[in-house]
Each structure stands twice: as structure tokens, then as C-alpha cells.
Amino acid sequence: MGMVTSTILRVRFKKEKRGLVVYSRVLSANLLGLECEKVWAEVCVENGLSNFSIVGLANQAIKESKDRVRAAIENCGFEFPDTRITVNLTTAWLKKEGSHFDLAIAIGILLSSGMMVPENSIEDVAFLGELTLDGKIEKVNGLLPMIIGLRRLGVRRYVIPQSNLAEAGLVKDIEVLPASHLNDIISYIGGDSDAEFVRPVNSTGSIKPCYTEDFADIRGQELIKRAALIAAAGFHGMLIIGPPGVGKSMVGKRIPGILPELTYEQQLEVTQVYSIAGKLSAEHPIITERPFRSPHRGATQVAMIGGGKPIAPGEVTLAHQGVLFLDELAEFPSSVIESLRQPMEDGKVSIVRADGRCEFPAKFMVVAAMNPCKCGYFGDPEKKCSCTQSDRVRYLNRVSGPLLDRIDLHISAQRPSYTDMEPAEGNRIIDSASMRAKVIKAIEIQKERYKGSGIDSNSSLNAGQIQSYCVIDSEGKNLLSEAFTSWHLSARAYHKVIKLSRTIADLDESSEIKKEHVLEALSYRLPEKYFAR
Amino acid sequence: MGNENKEYYIWLSEHNHSFDISEAEAAQILKDAEGRGYKVITIESEEYPMSLRMIKDPPLVLYCLGDASLLNTPGVPRLSVVGTRRASPYGRWAASEIGKTIARCGAIHISGMAEGIDAAGHRAVLDNGGKSIAVLGTGVDVCFPKSSGDIYEELKEKGLIISEYKPGTTGYKSNFPERNRIISGLSEKCVIVEGQKRSGSLITANIAAEQNKELYAVPGNINQPNSIGPNILIEDGAIPIVNPTEIAETLGIGFLREKITAQRLKGLDAKIYEIVKRSGSIKTEEIMSYINDAPEKIMASLTMLELQGLIRNDGGLIS
Structure with a gap:
């Protein structure tokens, strides 16, 4: 535990500088559905009565983050600053959800209070992780869409929970520092560890699909x-x-x-x-x-x-x-x-x-x-x-x-x-x-066939596309018109039959829809006696 | 044909007085007939249709172009479908539905090839592979009206065109009501689709009634002039055609349909039809156990049979 001791020494040294207002900010992310926004956890540690508040439309899980962060920091061997701490999650008007802000908030407090002096720059690093009371970093839900969203916004380096590593491996062109404990990150930032940001192992294709039922x-x-x-x-x-x-x-x-x-x-x-x-x-x-x-x-x-x-x-x-x-x-x-x-x-x-x-x-x-x-x-x-x-x-x-x-x-x-x-x-x-x-x-x-048309399967054909993609030979057309009149098919049912015949023709590798395809498609229609409306 | 012609020639010379034709002309007609492929049938010929012989004033001679065997078809009913030339869309629809039904049932359709109802009937029968006879008010070699040219040509190949007028005769007004007696005389049943109060169609209907033919009429809105004719006929006792899906049953030719369509079945369709008929009702899966063929083919076949009205599919239970 040499690393922990050295950090504590640095804390004592820093404590003498109290009286300053120290500000830091750490990058994280917020998800709404699959949409991801950049969120900065701004932390300000200043003189005053002991207080710890999180602002920026945080939900219940984030509010409770206070207690997790305090315990985690203390369990890493630090003394939690007994002053006024304000955490602001920007953009302030955006509602935020999720426990993954824990890590960013903890790092922000460690930096602002001077408990940790950054040797490695973390300005462009996104921190995503939930803390347990003893400082372990827990798996985060929605990590993949967050990374994909942030990557689109230009972020390339991420600190993520070890257990989310395989997920991150799906995203191209990023570097990650997987961590399982808050101490790992502290020692990286403080320059006390050999850990490096690395390209995650590409997990595409690592797991073969397996269907047990035949x-x-x-x-x-x-x-x-x-x-x-x-x-x-x-x-x-x-x-x-x-x-x-x-x-x-x-x-x-x-x-x-x-x-x-x-x-x-x-x-x-x-x-x-x-x-x-x-x-x-x-x-x-x-x-x-x-x-x-x-x-x-x-x-x-x-x-x-x-x-x-x-x-x-x-x-x-x-x-x-x-x-x-x-x-x-x-x-x-x-x-x-x-x-x-x-x-x-x-x-x-x-x-x-x-x-x-x-x-x-x-x-x-x-x-x-x-x-x-x-x-x-x-x-x-x-x-x-x-x-x-x-x-x-x-x-x-x-x-x-x-x-x-x-x-x-x-x-x-x-x-x-x-x-x-x-x-x-x-x-x-x-x-x-x-x-x-x-x-x-x-x-x-x-x-x-549908290259460049915005659809990929016969089931997504709309009425206009049916006209242009579903060529029926004359025999098939006659048959269809006869079925249409004798069975009183609706316009939607008519389109359904054509779409199905298109697929049947495709299975038959026939470019034109033929009579037998239409006939088979017509058979996948329930008798009126079931749904007599 | 040679013998037949000689007979006719003899007959013509005997009856010369009753027929406005000279011996030389008769000879010419026979010569032309041979050259142009039409047939001349006299009232004394065996080919002369029996039903026509029974009417009050049968034509002495029939000039035929096409398949003359359609004139004598024991066991297969002949139905005439007639109506106004100024047909409404409704009338044309009804005529073509009736025509289609007649074709499907394998019965024989008779009409006058006029535009409107007549033409719609002929067209539907021809399109559905049925047999049709046109009785003209002109010579068989004269296509009248011109608008029915396509029907005329097709009938020559696949049906029959007949006339009592000598070839080359163009349309006299009086010829048309006269030929209507042949239309009804040839047929067992007569269907009136549309017609005004005083119209050729009603004349045909009256003649048919006199000839003791079964009369059917397509009812219509009472404010439509075209429907007054058939509606009056219904009032007077003609059978109305009220259900568009049961035309064959109303006309009494439904029994023919299954027989005819079943006869036309080929290959897998025929095999499946036979299995279904033999077992009364059977599950689709069971059919598959009898026939070692791909399920898609069997499904297609079942749909075809269902569409033809030969079987019923009640959710996988075929009967």
C-alpha cells in the first residue's frame, strides 16, 4: 500500500494551502434514450462551513452519489475535506440520470481539494463509473451508447469500469483505461502507476452466436x-x-x-x-x-x-x-x-x-x-x-x-x-x-435490389416501392385480381400478398413474381370464418 | 361439305319462292361459302339446332362462321345475355360477371355482338376461355358494329358467328329485331341485363317468353331508365339475379362448374383434388403425407383449388 501512503503525504502538504478556492472539472456523459450529451462535473472546494451539494438537475441516484463518493474517498485512505464543496453538472438545465457520475465527481473532489496533484493530464478524458463505498468501480449501464456518443463529439480517451471492457471493445478508434478500484485511477493521475490508456481488444466477433434450438x-x-x-x-x-x-x-x-x-x-x-x-x-x-x-x-x-x-x-x-x-x-x-x-x-x-x-x-x-x-x-x-x-x-x-x-x-x-x-x-x-x-x-x-432506397427487406416496402420493385407476370396479375374480387381483399391485404410473393420469389431466386408465388402468398391468409368482422 | 352443299342447293331450288334469292345467287353463295370458310346449314340439315326448329318462324338457312358444333351441344345449356347498347357501367359490369360465370361453368353464351351489354358479355366469355355465339343482323362476313371488330375476329377462331342473312347483307333496321328471335330461340335461358321501357332487349324478352324460355333479369335502381326494362320483367315474373357471388346457382348452371373445372385440373392440382374429394375433409398436413412434394407447391395448389371454388380451406382443414 505504498501508493496510498504517498498520496496521503501529498494531502497533508496541500492542506496548508487552504484558504484558496480551488476549481476543477472532469468530463462525463449523460444519456437520454440513446442520445448522449457531454456533461462536465465541475467541483469547487472553498472555505466555509462543512457542506457538500450537487446541483445541475441531478436525479435521486446522483444526489445519493454524495454519500458513496465520501465513503469511497475515505476508504482510499484520504480524509474527506471538511469544507464547502459544490458540484455542478453542466449543462445545468439538462436533467441528468445515472450513477456513473460517481467517478467524475470523486476525481473532481480529489483534484479541487488538492488531495491529488495531476501528473497526467485528464482534460480530455471521460470518466464513467459507479463507486461502491469501499472505492471499487462498478459496472455501468449504458456505457456503450455513452462512448459511441462521446466519440462522435470528439472524445477519444475513457476511464471505464473493468467489467465494461468488452463493451468498449466494439467501438473503433478509442483508448481506454479500465479500472476496478478508485485507487488505480488516483495512482494513474498522480503518475504513480504504469497503467496506460490502451486500445481495447476488438471484441467484434469474439463471441460466436449460439442457438441451441433447431x-x-x-x-x-x-x-x-x-x-x-x-x-x-x-x-x-x-x-x-x-x-x-x-x-x-x-x-x-x-x-x-x-x-x-x-x-x-x-x-x-x-x-x-x-x-x-x-x-x-x-x-x-x-x-x-x-x-x-x-x-x-x-x-x-x-x-x-x-x-x-x-x-x-x-x-x-x-x-x-x-x-x-x-x-x-x-x-x-x-x-x-x-x-x-x-x-x-x-x-x-x-x-x-x-x-x-x-x-x-x-x-x-x-x-x-x-x-x-x-x-x-x-x-x-x-x-x-x-x-x-x-x-x-x-x-x-x-x-x-x-x-x-x-x-x-x-x-x-x-x-x-x-x-x-x-x-x-x-x-x-x-x-x-x-x-x-x-x-x-x-x-x-x-x-x-434495395441498395440506396433506404429499406433492406421486403416487409418494409411501401405502396410506391411495391409498384417499382414488385414486377408480377401477367398470369400472376390475373390471379391476383381474381382473388381480390372473389375474396374481397382490402388494399392493405393486397399489398401484403404482393410483399409476401416478392419474398417467395426471392427464395425461388426469381426476379419476376410468378403465378405460383402469388398462389402461395395467398395461402398465408386466414379464412374469413376466423375473423368475420 | 360437298354433300351438304348439294343438299342445300336442291333444297333451295325447291323452296325458291319463299326465299328472296335466285338460283344463280344461291350457287354463288355456295361457292363463296366454300372459298371463305363459312358453312351453310339448312333447316333440314342434321346440324340445324333442334331448339331453333321449334320456334314459330325458324330461319330457313343459317350461315355459320366458326365452330358450328356449338349449335348442337347436348347436356350443355346455352344462355343468351342481351341488353341495351347504351349500357351503364353497372350494366357492363353485370354483363361481364354473367359472361364470366357462363364461361367458368362451361355453358355456351349467345348474344348479338352489339356494343354495350352484348359486347361486354362476349368479351368476358372470351377472356375466360368460354364458348360464345354471336347472332348477327348482317351477313356473317360483315362485322357490325365496327367497334366489335376484335370480338368478331376472336369469335371466328374460338366461337361461332351465325346469321340468317345472306353474306354481304349490311344492316337493315328491321333485321335486328328479327334476329333476336334466333338469339332467344337458340338458348335455353335468356338474361336481360339493361334496357329501357321500349327497347330491343324487351322485344327479345317478349319473344323469349313466347318461345317458353326461362327468363332472368338483372334488377337495378328504379330511377335508372336502363333498369326499367329488367325491373318490369321481374315484376312480370322473370327471375331476378340478386346475388353477384351466386350467379351460377341462380342461373341453374352451378352444377356444371365443379365438373368442368375439375376436368380441367392437371398434375398436382388434380391429385390433391382427388385426395380431398375422397376423404371428405382432411388436414393440410395429412395431404402432405400422401403427396411427397414441397410444402410450397402444395400450398399454391390448395389456393388455386380454393380460388376455383372446388375446395374450402377452414384454417388448415380442407373439405
């Missing part, structure tokens, strides 16, 4: 597998209606595994979200797998969309670039379900609060499952449904037409027969790997 586990249900393949290839929403126990959730869980790997940009986006939500663990410091979120039907609107105080991302954002699985769609409160419409349309959610507004990305693939009626056996050839007509209507009406319209692919599942469960020798079973290969091929075709 489509090969699902026996029979080839039609649903096919539907899942199409949905994944065009990032289309999917609704599975069927009696209990047909494997609806099994299908949903396996969809992330057939989507292509996240690109670097996508990993960055997803990891940022998980960073803010505090969902990065030591085993999963960065997110490389497609998220699979399966909120319970008791989820509130805030849990689904995001919000709260501090504003946290909701399930739709946590499912960004992945799958949002809604089991028992009809059991969700209708207000929660309806709130999904905006993110499904825009690929992001805007949360507006008195404190400000923020936006989170929310480009997810919705996979919903529901029973055809309350007892679940309507339309089942073997088991009798015990619901009355009005029961069924009430049950189905919980899901609104506009929401159903936004889900491109509808399919009904039937209970598999015994022969499906025990497949004969030599029967081909489609597995995730082969499905994924097809999906990747189809997605590449889409990327090529």
Missing part, C-alpha cells in the same frame, strides 16, 4: 416451417393460429436461429440497447445473437414500448433486429397490443415524457401465436370446441383488424399426427442450418 426438433409441421422460412427471409410478421400444443412457441423460439448473423452495425445497435437496459452480463458482454423476447401477456404498455423513470427501453426495443414473440396474442390487454402498431410501422419507438423525448430503435419481427377460440379447439377435426359463437367473436375481437393487417403472414397450425411424431426412416427433416442458408440467399437478393 427446427429439426419440430416433427411434422412442414407448412409452418415453410411459413417461418418465408417470414424470416423477408422479415415479415407472422401469426400462428392453432390449438394448444401444436408447437407454436417452438417455432417462434427457433426463428432467430435462421436469421442471418448480426452485422457489426447491428451488433452495435443491439448491444447499446442491452447496455442501457443493464442486460449485459459477464458471459454476454456483447450481443451477437438475434434477440428473442417473449414478454408475458401480463406485460404493461410501458414494459412493452419503453418508458418509466429513468426512461428504459421496452420489449420492442429489446427485440430490435430479432424476434418479438407474443404467445396468446388475444390474452394481452388490447391497449398493449395496439401500442405495437407504431413501432411495427416505423421500426422505432418515440417516448415522449415531460423530461424530454427519446427514440429507441425497434425493428423487430413479430411472431404471434393464438388459439382459434378460448378453449382452443375450434376447427379441430377430432376434439370438440366448447365455445359458443359469441364466445369466439369476443375472444377474436381482442385483436384488432389494423394490427392483423400489419402482420403479413397468417397461418393456421393443426395438431400433428402420430406418424409425424415418429417419422419414417429416410424422411427428410428440415433443420435450421439449411433454412438459414436459404434465408441468407434471399436476404442478399433483397439487399442488392
